[in-house]
Amino acid sequence: MKTGRSYSSVPFLLEIFSLLTAGEYSYTTCKNLLEKRLVTVMNIAIIVEGKNDKSRIRRVLDESIPIFCTFGTPGTVQLEKLRKQVGDKDVYIFTDNDSSGKRIRGILRDLFPDAEHIYTRRGYPGVEHTPEEYLIEQFEKAGLEQYIHYPIKYEEGI
Numbered sequence: 001m002k003t004g005r006s007y008s009s010v011p012f013l014l015e016i017f018s019l020l021t022a023g024e025y026s027y028t029t030c031k032n033l034l035e036k037r038l039v040t041v042m043n044i045a046i047i048v049e050g051k052n053d054k055s056r057i058r059r060v061l062d063e064s065i066p067i068f069c070t071f072g073t074p075g076t077v078q079l080e081k082l083r084k085q086v087g088d089k090d091v092y093i094f095t096d097n098d099s100s101g102k103r104i105r106g107i108l109r110d111l112f113p114d115a116e117h118i119y120t121r122r123g124y125p126g127v128e129h130t131p132e133e134y135l136i137e138q139f140e141k142a143g144l145e146q147y148i149h150y151p152i153k154y155e156e157g158i
Contacts, residue, residue: 045089047082049096049104052128057094060135062147070104079111091115092142096126118142
């Protein structure tokens with residue numbers, strides 16, 4: 001397949017290869033997944049509060065998706081930096097469900113009025129402690145299925 005582009009995610013390629021070799025998908029389906037991935041990568045940006053949130057989300061999302069941190073309540077300089085980093089990408093805001101997270105979400109809502117908002121459940125003590133299954137659920141609700149790294153489930157005895 002000569003597209004003039006390089007694949008930026010080795011884990012993604014390994015996942016596609018494992019699906020193909022396991023017989024779960026045909027060669028054509030895997031090729032279509034690769035083509036779709038090449039076209040859709042890098043159109044979005046996610047903004048979180050801190051590096052632990054970023055690390056947690058990175059475990060379930062493709063590494064090519066930029067995740068930016070506010071590092072607490074952002075000031076004018078940090079907001080301008082975020083605006084420049086994000087550019088014209090579609091923004092997804094994912095902050096904690098506490099008073100600080102709600103304040104940061106409000107500030108970011110003003111800066112990115114068209115942003116999609118992703119929420120963690122009230123009982124979880126922040127994005128960094130949210131179970132991966134729930135993160136995946138929230139990213140699916142936001143329409144980001146194509147960027148999710150679904151855990152591969154192994155059956156016993158295989």
